[in-house]
Amino acid sequence: MEDSALPQPPVDDQGNDHPHHTGPATYARTALIAGAAVAVVCLALLVIIFFLDSFNATVYSVGGKNIQDATDEAREIRESYTAVRTGGLVFLIISAATALAAAVVLYRNRNVTNDDETDDGDDVDFEDLAGR
Numbered sequence: 001m002e003d004s005a006l007p008q009p010p011v012d013d014q015g016n017d018h019p020h021h022t023g024p025a026t027y028a029r030t031a032l033i034a035g036a037a038v039a040v041v042c043l044a045l046l047v048i049i050f051f052l053d054s055f056n057a058t059v060y061s062v063g064g065k066n067i068q069d070a071t072d073e074a075r076e077i078r079e080s081y082t083a084v085r086t087g088g089l090v091f092l093i094i095s096a097a098t099a100l101a102a103a104v105v106l107y108r109n110r111n112v113t114n115d116d117e118t119d120d121g122d123d124v125d126f127e128d129l130a131g132r
Contacts, residue, residue, distance in 0.1 A: 025112070028105040035099030042092035049081045049088065056080065 056077050057067040067074055 025109040028102040032102035035095045038095035042088050045088045
């Protein structure tokens with residue numbers, strides 16, 4: 001069986017073997033990578049904040065004080081990372097939703113090919129091009 005008889009994957013103008021996407025699928029791969037990267041950074045940030053909160057509470061309670069006390073000092077320690085924690089969660093949710101949406105778009109357009117290319121059925125190999 002000849003290689004030319006086998007179905008070939010679509011090839012774009014640059015010689016890549018992935019389909020040529022149009023519309024929102026054009027930026028879906030970039031959005032997927034960016035969303036996943038931001039989500040990983042946000043997760044790392046939230047883990048670091050968790051450990052810092054735990055460390056602050058431990059250091060505060062070493063002196064016999066309770067972090068759950070109604071004092072101003074305990075309240076300030078409890079609320080020291082609230083804004084960063086909230087921002088990290090918001091960015092984590094947004095980036096995860098972006099990555100998920102991009103993955104769905106890429107999945108739905110995985111078999112889309114560029115129909116503008118015409119194939120006349122002629123297979124040209126090196127010998128044809130070299131004139132041999």
